């Protein structure tokens with residue numbers, strides 16, 4: 677099975693060509709999923725990346741079924757689809773091609789600049805269905821980036837790639853997540869990301885605080901104790917035994933980001949490739 681049915685999220689379907697992620701972000705929420713599947717979510721996370729070598733073939737079969745509802749698929753919700761293994765296996769590229777063939781909309785989230793290699797298939801997919809790319813850029817603070825994301829490309833490089841995608845007509849925006857209390861949430865740090873997203877031509881931007889469950893919590897707090905020991909008390913106070921920050925903190929962040937978006941307005945969708953307006957089922961013979 678390539679497509680996973682998802683319940684209780686903003687999307688109904690997900691696809692992950694890989695399991696595990698060599699980017700090894702210290703805050704990665706997938707560490708908790710790995711632990712639940714009896715795989716290591718600690719410092720060993722990312723040592724092994726499982727490759728679904730037949731995912732493209734299986735996806736094509738699933739998308740060809742008359743019962744496939746052509747709902748949007750979230751690509752990369754549980755692993756980065758443009759982590760280093762993609763250079764060799766080209767599975768994400770193959771899946772995008774399959775979505776294009778079957779006029780299936782999708783949202784793809786990544787920290788990987790390798791996505792630029794697949795500009796041709798992304799353009800084709802955008803001509804056939806609604807697609808959106810979300811570049812994770814939680815911060816542009818070089819110190820925070822280096823200390824929390826040991827395996828990713830510089831976030832400014834991600835924004836340069838975002839610009840190339842938007843120039844080609846693809847909707848591409850910024851996911852400011854996870855924002856780390858006391859570490860990457862200073863007003864000037866938040867403003868720097870929104871301003872840079874605006875300058876890069878981002879079509880959209882959303883944000884979210886750090887979530888800490890299970891192995892993610894254990895690993896991140898251990899990392900915090902080593903790298904930012906003075907912040908430990910803040911996290912204990914803010915999170916207690918909860919995985920999420922409270923509603924008040926969520927509202928405060930949304931308001932801050934909304935104000936920044938008013939100050940640095942994003943470009944929106946003008947000039948992008950417009951997906952077909954007609955119901956996709958009617959266009960299958962093209």
Ligand code: SF4
Pocket residue numbers: 697698699700701703704705706754755756787
């Ligand atoms: S890139 Fe995403 S999936 Fe990979 S380690 Fe970082 S947060 Fe986790």
